[in-house]
Amino acid sequence: MDLCVRADRVISVSEPGAIERGAVLVRGGRIVAVGRAADLAPPEGTPVLDLGALTLVPGLIDGHAHLMLDGSAEPMRTLEAESDSQLLLRMVRNLGVLLRAGVTTVRDCGCRNHLSLVLRDAISSGLLVGPNVVSAGKALTITGGHYGFVGHECDGADALRQAIRAEAKAGVDFIKVMGSGGRSKPGTAGLRRSAYFTDEEMALIVRESHRIGKRVAVHAHPTAVVRTCAGAGVDIVEHCLWLDESAGYCFDERAVERIAEQGAFVCPTLAGFFPRHPAARGIDPEMPKIEELLPYFARMRELGVRFVSGNDTGAPYTPFDDLVYGLEIMGRFGLSPAEQLAAATLTAAACLGRDDVGALAAGRRADLVAVRGNPLDDIRALWQVEVVVKDGHVVHRRDPLAATAPAV
Ligand SMILES: [Zn+2]
Missing domain, CATH: 3.20.20.140 (Metal-dependent hydrolases)
Known part of the structure; x- marks a missing residue:
């Protein structure tokens, strides 16, 4: 496995609601599995990106x-x-x-x-x-x-x-x-x-x-x-x-x-x-x-x-x-x-016409975004982008010194 991403909340969008303390397993730039972190133990040696209190949504x-x-x-x-x-x-x-x-x-x-x-x-x-x-x-x-x-x-x-x-x-x-x-x-x-x-x-x-x-x-x-x-x-x-x-x-x-x-x-x-x-x-x-x-x-x-x-x-x-x-x-x-x-x-x-993006589900591209707050309560949480993962690689982390996004 190339990467295991964990977060307090994972919203797949393809399934209703959110997974509390969820995880996404990634291999070869694609999502392999999405579920509760407790049920998805990655093989030993897999890098783990633990996002703590953030919410993970599809790119x-x-x-x-x-x-x-x-x-x-x-x-x-x-x-x-x-x-x-x-x-x-x-x-x-x-x-x-x-x-x-x-x-x-x-x-x-x-x-x-x-x-x-x-x-x-x-x-x-x-x-x-x-x-x-x-x-x-x-x-x-x-x-x-x-x-x-x-x-x-x-x-x-x-x-x-x-x-x-x-x-x-x-x-x-x-x-x-x-x-x-x-x-x-x-x-x-x-x-x-x-x-x-x-x-x-x-x-x-x-x-x-x-x-x-x-x-x-x-x-x-x-x-x-x-x-x-x-x-x-x-x-x-x-x-x-x-x-x-x-x-x-x-x-x-x-x-x-x-x-x-x-x-x-x-x-x-x-x-x-x-x-x-x-x-x-x-x-x-x-x-x-x-x-x-x-x-x-x-x-x-x-x-x-x-x-x-x-x-x-x-x-x-x-x-x-x-x-x-x-x-x-x-x-x-x-x-x-x-x-x-x-x-x-x-x-x-x-x-x-793309079935490889738009959801956190097995087989789709590992395009993930971690935000503060819960977009299922208030969509404005999406302003608070902290981490962006594209094809399984972290391509952006919010600069803590950068101007803060509009408050939720
Ligand atoms: Zn136009």
């Missing part, structure tokens, strides 16, 4: 990030000023920030020139230490549309087919589609309240992507796009801001029912739209109001939608060490602490 998953952005007031400005070499180094730094915050897997939702794939492969081959990267590569959009300057500008069926095949050839993990406008650089087609693609085009995207084994994730601010996603069988609906075509909001219960029936996932990224930074408030008059959106998300939960963590990390005022803030917002629309934790672990792993 967290950031379900919607942009590694190429920097979370500043104007990430696009930073991006445009950099060469690919400079950008790659900054992305490495972003991955380090994620890892120290307990994120051991990240879903990248659109990147320039497939640089996220370079990092994914560097990490999976052991060249670099960092979170597992699951990446979309270059997003599909319309000519002049959101992310067009780093994506594929596609008009019509042939262009869509060609872009999907180009992405598959590049080796992406899933296909990202910009279904409407969003917060992008000036000069791109706003259309934040209407759809870029027709129902037929979206159906084609899903059909062609599924045919080559790729899931489809769609950026959807307006209700029109959420409806199109529900009709086409999109796997992951991002944002879901319920923007009506003209003004205000328009909630579509039938679309939500279809999304839930199909077992699709919704990644609300509300933290990215309601950043905590005071300077971020009021900068975008088009920004929806969180108080108005929360009841819609509460209803979506009642209808059985599976929510996935993710803040649109890297977007304006959305830093790489803030995943827990998004989980806190999920609590505001009714998720229990266990559901909040699942959104950042087991549910997110299912959304990514």
Whole structure:
């Protein structure tokens, strides 16, 4: 055995509740067994990492990030000023920030020139230490549309087919589609309240992507796009801001029912739209109001939608060490602490199509995070990351001299 990790509380997430005085046995970077420390005596000579009063949870998953952005007031400005070499180094730094915050897997939702794939492969081959990267590569959009300057500008069926095949050839993990406008650089087609693609085009995207084994994730601010996603069988609906075509909001219960029936996932990224930074408030008059959106998300939960963590990390005022803030917002629309934790672990792993992460269970990767407090009582315990283990190796211990995380 390579390692035995013990802690006063072990939350596997795959089983309800917690194991008091638990242990995790690790061999070859994978979990071999999880149980009570008294029942799991490792072979003699096995190194033991005894975490005492801490709680052990699975490595967290950031379900919607942009590694190429920097979370500043104007990430696009930073991006445009950099060469690919400079950008790659900054992305490495972003991955380090994620890892120290307990994120051991990240879903990248659109990147320039497939640089996220370079990092994914560097990490999976052991060249670099960092979170597992699951990446979309270059997003599909319309000519002049959101992310067009780093994506594929596609008009019509042939262009869509060609872009999907180009992405598959590049080796992406899933296909990202910009279904409407969003917060992008000036000069791109706003259309934040209407759809870029027709129902037929979206159906084609899903059909062609599924045919080559790729899931489809769609950026959807307006209700029109959420409806199109529900009709086409999109796997992951991002944002879901319920923007009506003209003004205000328009909630579509039938679309939500279809999304839930199909077992699709919704990644609300509300933290990215309601950043905590005071300077971020009021900068975008088009920004929806969180108080108005929360009841819609509460209803979506009642209808059985599976929510996935993710803040649109890297977007304006959305830093790489803030995943827990998004989980806190999920609590505001009714998720229990266990559901909040699942959104950042087991549910997110299912959304990514990964059965090797997201839980402390035999056969999964030994990606573990030790925190202070009990996240099943209060999810804010996840702010207090003390130790991060990736593939069975301790990759981070909190510096006792570092500024303390927000108090629980
Ligand atoms: Zn995004």
